[in-house]
Amino acid sequence: MIYTVTLNPSIDYVVNMEQLVEGMVNRVSTEHFYAGGKGINVSQILNQHGISNRALGFISGFTGNFIEGSLKEKGIDTDFIRLSEGYSRINMKIKTTTDETEINGMGPHIPKTEIDKLYRQLDLLTADDTLVLAGSIPATLPDDFYEKMMEHVQDRGVKVVVDATKNLLLNVLTYRPFLIKPNHHEIAEMFGVTISTTEDLLQYGNRLKDMGARNVLISMGGDGAILLAENGEVYRSNVPKGVVKNSVGAGDSMVAGFIAGYEKTQCYEQALRLGAASGSATAFSSDVATAEEILALVKEIVVQKL
Ligand SMILES: Nc1ncnc2c1ncn2[C@@H]1O[C@H](COP(=O)(O)OP(=O)(O)OP(=O)(O)O)[C@@H](O)[C@H]1O
Numbered sequence: 001m002i003y004t005v006t007l008n009p010s011i012d013y014v015v016n017m018e019q020l021v022e023g024m025v026n027r028v029s030t031e032h033f034y035a036g037g038k039g040i041n042v043s044q045i046l047n048q049h050g051i052s053n054r055a056l057g058f059i060s061g062f063t064g065n066f067i068e069g070s071l072k073e074k075g076i077d078t079d080f081i082r083l084s085e086g087y088s089r090i091n092m093k094i095k096t097t098t099d100e101t102e103i104n105g106m107g108p109h110i111p112k113t114e115i116d117k118l119y120r121q122l123d124l125l126t127a128d129d130t131l132v133l134a135g136s137i138p139a140t141l142p143d144d145f146y147e148k149m150m151e152h153v154q155d156r157g158v159k160v161v162v163d164a165t166k167n168l169l170l171n172v173l174t175y176r177p178f179l180i181k182p183n184h185h186e187i188a189e190m191f192g193v194t195i196s197t198t199e200d201l202l203q204y205g206n207r208l209k210d211m212g213a214r215n216v217l218i219s220m221g222g223d224g225a226i227l228l229a230e231n232g233e234v235y236r237s238n239v240p241k242g243v244v245k246n247s248v249g250a251g252d253s254m255v256a257g258f259i260a261g262y263e264k265t266q267c268y269e270q271a272l273r274l275g276a277a278s279g280s281a282t283a284f285s286s287d288v289a290t291a292e293e294i295l296a297l298v299k300e301i302v303v304q305k306l
């Protein structure tokens with residue numbers, strides 16, 4: 001079974017407007033409310049690929065009810081820990097004709113008793129399970145919380161996927177995650193360097209492998225992705241043609257597509273293909289993509305061995 005953990009789920013309030021003017025009243029031309037948070041997005045796309053999974057994490061308040069309800073409506077298995085105080089956050093995603101701006105909320109305080117409940121859920125995982133840790137760690141939890149969770153399941157051979165930024169990602173590498181998915185900007189930031197060529201990316205991708213990551217998937221937005229696979233092969237994928245509606249969740253969809261592709265075929269090339277199709281399908285859609293939208297793009301993905 002695949003378990004996703006979203007420590008700080010959100011309602012993504014996705015709006016369109018022609019222009020965003022700071023210091024003025026701005027009015028939107030379209031608005032949508034979606035259940036969000038990186039782990040939750042991974043769960044939604046896994047579900048589209050027919051891969052059974054369970055979404056874990058903390059929810060609270062009326063916003064938490066919306067998140068849980070909308071996942072249930074889509075047939076996604078959830079086992080969220082409900083906090084008695086506070087509200088799951090609302091993240092505003094503003095798409096204008098030129099930019100995408102995001103304002104992400106803080107989220108509720110998570111008391112120690114509730115953290116213990118999450119550890120009890122992790123106690124049940126075995127070597128047949130995959131644990132996906134995705135998204136930021138809320139301010140009320142310690143920065144090393146992902147490391148703590150990985151340490152907790154370490155002896156049981158659980159496959160762990162981590163999609164997080166900077167130190168959160170670097171610090172988990174000693175626990176040998178099965179997959180990490182930084183984007184090219186995050187790699188540059190992690191190592192404090194400027195990346196201008198594919199060779200640069202490969203150099204730092206290999207550094208992440210040397211530090212412990214088993215598979216490193218580097219996404220590059222509209223420029224596709226590179227996979228440095230555990231078997232030593234390196235692959236590059238293109239992106240299909242399409243109009244970007246809202247790229248929020250594209251990275252999470254790529255992670256989910258990769259996991260689904262690997263579960264189905266045990267082949268890294270196929271996993272990258274399904275990951276790339278899933279990422280682009282979400283970029284071309286207002287919400288995270290549907291199975292039909294993803295399948296329509298799979299044939300356009302060209303995976304090349306470097
Ligand atoms: N503009 C785009 N056109 C086509 N495909 C895209 C575009 N942006 C993203 N994708 C697809 O989604 C994948 C992941 O995108 P990206 O590199 O933006 O991830 P990310 O930075 O983690 O995204 P996010 O944080 O917005 O979820 C890309 O490798 C590509 O396959």
Ligand SMILES: O=P(O)(O)OC[C@@]1(O)O[C@H](CO)[C@@H](O)[C@@H]1O
Nearest residue numbers: 010036037038091104135136249
């Ligand atoms: O604040 P975090 O946890 O870093 O990111 C949260 C978030 O921006 O990530 C998802 C897209 O990747 C959205 O659904 C959600 O709003």
